[in-house]
Amino acid sequence: MGAPRVLFVNQTGVMSGAEYVLANLAAHWPGASAFLLEGGPLADVLRRQGLDVVVAPSGAQLGAIRRDRTLLAALPLVRRLQKLVFAIAAAARGHDVVYANSQKAFLLCALASFFFRRPLVWHLHDIMNERHFGGMQRRLQILLANRRAASVIVPSRAAADAFIEAGGRAERVRVVPNGIVLTPPQAVDRASLGLPQGPLVGVFSRLAPWKGQHVVLDALKALPDVQCILVGSALFGEDAYRQELEATVEREGLGERVRFLGQRNDVPVLMQAVDGVIHSSIDPEPFGLTIVEAMLAGTPVIATDCGASSEILDGGKAGKLVPPGDADALAKAVRDLFSDPRPFRERATVGRERVNAVYGVDTMRETIARIVKAAAG
Numbered sequence: 001m002g003a004p005r006v007l008f009v010n011q012t013g014v015m016s017g018a019e020y021v022l023a024n025l026a027a028h029w030p031g032a033s034a035f036l037l038e039g040g041p042l043a044d045v046l047r048r049q050g051l052d053v054v055v056a057p058s059g060a061q062l063g064a065i066r067r068d069r070t071l072l073a074a075l076p077l078v079r080r081l082q083k084l085v086f087a088i089a090a091a092a093r094g095h096d097v098v099y100a101n102s103q104k105a106f107l108l109c110a111l112a113s114f115f116f117r118r119p120l121v122w123h124l125h126d127i128m129n130e131r132h133f134g135g136m137q138r139r140l141q142i143l144l145a146n147r148r149a150a151s152v153i154v155p156s157r158a159a160a161d162a163f164i165e166a167g168g169r170a171e172r173v174r175v176v177p178n179g180i181v182l183t184p185p186q187a188v189d190r191a192s193l194g195l196p197q198g199p200l201v202g203v204f205s206r207l208a209p210w211k212g213q214h215v216v217l218d219a220l221k222a223l224p225d226v227q228c229i230l231v232g233s234a235l236f237g238e239d240a241y242r243q244e245l246e247a248t249v250e251r252e253g254l255g256e257r258v259r260f261l262g263q264r265n266d267v268p269v270l271m272q273a274v275d276g277v278i279h280s281s282i283d284p285e286p287f288g289l290t291i292v293e294a295m296l297a298g299t300p301v302i303a304t305d306c307g308a309s310s311e312i313l314d315g316g317k318a319g320k321l322v323p324p325g326d327a328d329a330l331a332k333a334v335r336d337l338f339s340d341p342r343p344f345r346e347r348a349t350v351g352r353e354r355v356n357a358v359y360g361v362d363t364m365r366e367t368i369a370r371i372v373k374a375a376a377g
Contacts, residue, residue, distance in 0.1 A: 003369065004096035004376035005031035009088060009109050011102040013040020013055070014235050016206060017289045018125040021155075021178050022101045024361045025368060026051055035091050037084065037105060054091060056084055085112045092116035096376045099123065103133075103141065110144035119150040119375040127159055127284045127307060128166045131210075142167045150375035153368065156308035159286035174371050177312075178287050179364030182356055185298050188273045193266075195273055199226045199338050201302075202274040204267055204290040205281075207234040207242045212280035212304065217248050218327035220257065223334055227257045229274065231264050271297040276337050276344070279303035282325040288312055291319070292359045295351035300344035302333045312359075318351035320344065 008026055010019065019042045026032055026046060033052040036043055043053050089112040092098045098113070099121045100106035106122045113120045122145060126132055133141070145152055146169050154160045155178045164170045190197060205211045213230055220228055234242040242260075249258050264270060267290075271277055277294035284307030291312050294301045301319035303309040313319040320337075322329040337344050 003030045004372055005094070006033075006097050006099050006372060007092050007095040008032060008034045008046075008051075008099045008101060009037075009105040010034065010042065010100075011037045011104040012236075013038045013042045015041050015045070016235055017178075017287070018102060018123075020289065021123075021125070021364075022046075023049070024179060024181070025365060031095075033091070033095065035088055037108070054087075056087055081108065084108050086115070088112040089115035092118050097121060097372050099372065101125070106149075107141065107144065110148040113148045120148055121151050121153065121372060121375055122149045123153045124159060124163060125155065125286055127162045127286050128168070129162050129284070131283050138166055145169075145172065151371050153371060155287035156311050158284060158308045158311060162284075162286075174367075176364055176367045176371070177359055178289055178292070179359055179361035180289070180292055180296060180355070182296065182360045183268065185272055185296075186269070188269055190273050193270065193273055195229065195270075196227050200229070200274045201226060201276045201278055201334060201337075202229045202231060202270060203278050203280060204231045204271065204293070205279070206232045206236075206238075207245065208236070208238045209241050210281060210283040212282040212325065213245055214248065215282060215325055215327050215330060216278055216280050217245065217252065217254065217258065219331040219334065220254055221252055222328070222331040226334060226338070227259075228278075229259045229261050229270070231261045231267060231270060233263045268293060268297055271299050274299060275341075276300045276302055276334065278330070278334070279309060280330070281306065281309075283307070285309070292355055295319070295348070296355045296359075298348050298352045300337060300341070300348045301351060302330065302337065313347075313351070314354060317347065318354050319347050 010022055013036055023045045027049045034046045036055045039055040043055055046053050085108055088108055093116055097119050098109050100109040101123045109120055151174050152172045153174050153176050157175055160173045160175050203213055203216055249255055271294050277299050279288055279291050281304055287308050291301055291303055303319055304324035305321040306324045320333050322333050
């Protein structure tokens with residue numbers, strides 16, 4: 001058979017990690033369509049790639065269902081959720097496989113699967129544990145995955161282990177690392193980017209407490225000669241955290257050394273312009289797309305040793321690992337980077353080679369295409 005006709009379903013229209021993966025995956029997929037529960041930039045990206053995109057008019061309030069809260073929060077939205085389930089079921093009938101790319105999308109698709117009778121693939125971009133999901137939600141997601149999903153795709157062994165430990169069926173899990181477009185590094189000029197000279201590190205992540213930007217600010221207090229750019233915004237109702245970070249910068253006198261750059265479309269260039277990239281998450285992450293992007297840029301990486309970071313960095317061979325939430329250890333690693341950069345550059349060379357071998361977007365597409373074709377068959 002040819003390529004299965006896939007309906008990609010995603011909750012948010014904001015471009016974050018899972019959405020970049022979806023955009024890379026869906027590009028050039030014959031006969032594919034997308035059903036988005038919320039409008040936003042993702043819809044425009046997918047349309048430019050040639051997909052037929054439907055945006056559910058009633059999906060905008062799904063943010064009320066927090067994955068770390070009880071499902072009782074969803075009770076006021078039952079009628080809206082019911083309409084979404086039927087809309088997904090109707091859209092699925094013109095396709096061979098339904099591909100849920102987010103947690104809420106999978107929940108709705110699993111319920112809709114009782115009506116559309118098409119294979120369902122779940123791309124799980126989360127660590128399925130109590131730190132990220134409420135107990136009732138976790139049990140329901142696992143139950144539906146075991147009963148309704150043909151395959152559960154995860155980006156790392158860490159995510160696979162968490163899913164299985166929560167009760168997920170191991171035979172359903174497929175580990176497929178997230179892939180990025182492999183582009184060669186280019187010459188960059190800090191001045192043209194508006195960046196300062198001197199020791200400079202960068203943090204590239206949405207602003208959220210579990211992403212650990214506050215730990216970076218704590219470390220900078222012990223690094224008076226080091227400057228830092230924070231690239232990313234508070235995307236999912238985390239504006240209070242951004243305000244806390246800004247208050248810390250002002251209170252600690254870091255205003256001359258810390259810059260908030262917000263969302264940028266030139267992240268690869270910025271990564272090449274800094275001396276080091278810090279990945280500061282304090283909770284386990286299922287993947288670390290910014291780690292891979294920094295490795296491709298050939299820039300030294302300092303990452304917290306939790307979740308998939310060690311897996312991506314090959315146990316520290318491709319980057320420096322530090323304990324999560326430890327500002328002193330992070331400060332020491334940054335200090336070591338500038339006092340003796342040679343071992344960090346050696347790791348960066350290993351990192352770039354590892355990305356080209358393991359984390360290319362074509363490898364991801366080909367692997368997932370085989371999984372989807374198997375589900376359709």
